[in-house]
Amino acid sequence: MSTCTARVLLCLSEKGLEYDWCRSTRCRREPISNNLIHLPFGQIPAFEDFVQTFALLSESRAICKYLLRSSSFTESSIVDEWMEAEAHRFIIGQIIVIPAFQLVPDEKVIGTELEKLGKVLDVYEERLSKCRYLAGHYTMADMNHIPCLFYFMKTPYATAVTSRSPSK
Template sequence: MAIKVHGVPVSTCTAGVLLCLHEKGLHYELLPVDLAAGAHKQDPYLSLNPFGQIPAVEDGEFSLFESRAINRYLARKHKDIGTDLLRANSLPESALVETWMEVEAHQFHGPATAILHEIIVNPMYGIASNEQTIETEMEKLGKVLDVYEERLSKYKYLAGENYTLADLQHIPNLVYFMKTTKAEAITCRPHVRAWWDDISSRPATLKVSANMKLI
């Protein structure tokens, strides 16, 4: 039975789940949610996610929301097929995966999404970008990327020598970020750039990013 994914492919959170599904080689059905009509804020969608956000998934009788939780669930349930995204057979390795997933969630995600909101989302609604906000958030992001540069000078991927969810979770925001004038924040750091060149060229990334057409 195919896993049902409720969301839209341009959504970074939906894209993150699709990346995981492709890395695992799992069959899924993408069920578009009409955001313009507010379907995510109404029943029956609210029965899947009471907070009215996308995505949500149905795996048989089991449903789940929050993209990072979904990816952990998929990676654990299907740990023996596809890409080993959690390194579950090694406690130290799995702990590093969890650590760098937390870094993405609490250090990288905030400034990255704030920048994308100002550069991409606001203009879509006729709202001028706030350059001061962009500058402030770029400074925050730069500090995070400096840490990444140091880390990636020693390891191929954030959690070590294997591609994991710690890397995957960065991809959706970076797909859009790399299309902006701020992409130099990645390209000016050689180890971060090499990391991005690697993870952005994976077959799963190419398939999912092809449908991320906001810009």
């Protein structure tokens, strides 16, 4: 269910990269087992690259950027911009994360999140009306949105945001 893990798996799959999957038993904020203690923030997914150089990363977006750095600086910067938009503007914690932990979401916060998300989707609509993909062609900028959108579209709030007219 981890959108972060799904993001990394999508990236690995799209790049056609081979990897070893090591499943963690960590779930629902349980203490970190000894084999994960070396992670700076103690979170999953974690990524180690022993082929090129030793790299230990634990932020899903950083892992994906590491895997995708074969493009030009300009292209990488455009992809980074849209990945940052997803990370910081695509706010749906009360709608997806809180219920996933069987906690009661705050409807007032959900209203605020939906209002902000509507404005963000207006920007996306404008961009995607000019080209099919966020960075001009299919990249991690597009893939990065899939895990959250997958869960969001299963909520009753999806129709409220996707059926409205763009605000001007």
